[in-house]
Amino acid sequence: MAKRSEVLEFAVLGLLQDNPMHGYELRKRLNSVLGTFRAISYGSLYPCLKDLLRRDLIEEAGPADAGAPTLSGKRAKIVYQVTAEGKEYLADLLEDSGPQAWEDDRFGVHLAFFGRTDSEVRMQILQGRRSRLEERLASLRSSMSRSRERLDTYTLQLQQHGLDSVEREVSWLRELIDNESENKSGGGASAASDPGHGQPAHR
Amino acid sequence: MAKRSEVLEFAVLGLLQDNPMHGYELRKRLNSVLGTFRAISYGSLYPCLKDLLRRDLIEEAGPADAGAPTLSGKRAKIVYQVTAEGKEYLADLLEDSGPQAWEDDRFGVHLAFFGRTDSEVRMQILQGRRSRLEERLASLRSSMSRSRERLDTYTLQLQQHGLDSVEREVSWLRELIDNESENKSGGGASAASDPGHGQPAHR
DNA sequence: GTTAGCATGTAAGGAGTTACATGATTTT
DNA sequence: AAAATCATGTAACTCCTTACATGCTAAC
Numbered sequence: 001m002a003k004r005s006e007v008l009e010f011a012v013l014g015l016l017q018d019n020p021m022h023g024y025e026l027r028k029r030l031n032s033v034l035g036t037f038r039a040i041s042y043g044s045l046y047p048c049l050k051d052l053l054r055r056d057l058i059e060e061a062g063p064a065d066a067g068a069p070t071l072s073g074k075r076a077k078i079v080y081q082v083t084a085e086g087k088e089y090l091a092d093l094l095e096d097s098g099p100q101a102w103e104d105d106r107f108g109v110h111l112a113f114f115g116r117t118d119s120e121v122r123m124q125i126l127q128g129r130r131s132r133l134e135e136r137l138a139s140l141r142s143s144m145s146r147s148r149e150r151l152d153t154y155t156l157q158l159q160q161h162g163l164d165s166v167e168r169e170v171s172w173l174r175e176l177i178d179n180e181s182e183n184k185s186g187g188g189a190s191a192a193s194d195p196g197h198g199q200p201a202h203r
Numbered sequence: 204m205a206k207r208s209e210v211l212e213f214a215v216l217g218l219l220q221d222n223p224m225h226g227y228e229l230r231k232r233l234n235s236v237l238g239t240f241r242a243i244s245y246g247s248l249y250p251c252l253k254d255l256l257r258r259d260l261i262e263e264a265g266p267a268d269a270g271a272p273t274l275s276g277k278r279a280k281i282v283y284q285v286t287a288e289g290k291e292y293l294a295d296l297l298e299d300s301g302p303q304a305w306e307d308d309r310f311g312v313h314l315a316f317f318g319r320t321d322s323e324v325r326m327q328i329l330q331g332r333r334s335r336l337e338e339r340l341a342s343l344r345s346s347m348s349r350s351r352e353r354l355d356t357y358t359l360q361l362q363q364h365g366l367d368s369v370e371r372e373v374s375w376l377r378e379l380i381d382n383e384s385e386n387k388s389g390g391g392a393s394a395a396s397d398p399g400h401g402q403p404a405h406r
Numbered sequence: 407g408t409t410a411g412c413a414t415g416t417a418a419g420g421a422g423t424t425a426c427a428t429g430a431t432t433t434t
Numbered sequence: 435a436a437a438a439t440c441a442t443g444t445a446a447c448t449c450c451t452t453a454c455a456t457g458c459t460a461a462c
Binding site: 032033108111112114115143147151152153154155157158161164165168169172176 | 318
């Protein structure tokens, strides 16, 4: 029970593996990484953390250095870190390049953690995403040509804008894919967080 | 109670005012008009219709011509139409150019019914929407410059793509707005459903 | 010493989807 | 007459948000 949204779980585990954090800070990071798509609230974050705890995928970090030891004996901050089991689970999620991975939400999270994703998997996800969008494009185009004439200018304009957006996303993906293949030809399993290649001629 | 999403209500009333329909057909129209944003299901459409009925904003159309009178005495299709009261209510919704009208979802519906919207109101909605997006743009840009350096290439790329999308929407809006003001200089309160003006130089 | 912001949590409820249940109509 | 698809509806469940309740810590 309590099947928390997978996407949120994924993102939380991913961020916590980068560096242990407490909930409050986690939320800010979450909103900055996934921000464009969604903003999550404490009401969904804390229950998610609770659930991850229950499943032993994360744990409270020992009070180790303990920045400011609370005056009273009570803990004010709870810093979470990913357990060994959690790391395995996360690794599985990261290496999943199946259809779910090119779902809108899911894809965003995958991309955010591409630095830690195997190059092969990255490619599969990017390509899967692209073909997913191209399907959408096709169905959009056909539904537009079917309904043309019967819709007023504004509705048409709206649909056209939607179409343009998807088209732009496809060509954005193409750039990413081209970049991938260039880098792949260069060297084998290079360092994940290599910031080497400059802006790939964006715009 | 049962505060159905307003957006759905709005869209349903708008479509039904165009031409009376039964639920099944309504759903298809809904998904084609709002399709880019959302796809609604029967599980949310039928309860919405029920609620609109209860509030006397729509009613079942008399079996008037009744395409194929069901073999048995039972009704197979239920065609809905907007009541006088419903028309008033819809008119209020259409003429609302307040902040809610430039919310993502709401804006789409407003645009879809711009054909029946007063020219002044159209302008206000378009401009409101634009400034809403420009705020978002500003906050996006500042959060990006704050987090630059600390994020890997992929995350940056994702954020940049998000930014570009919003920028494109803004310039799309600018086109629509320019178009509005050109047309306004032409004539006074012209007919709402005037399909006169040709394609406004899209792209 | 009180406002502001950090930090954690829960309960209620909103907005919708999926899956099911049912039957009429059209096509093959 | 079987299969597809049109058509209506409901119940259970998902996922998330809002609003609340609580207390610590820093700044003014």
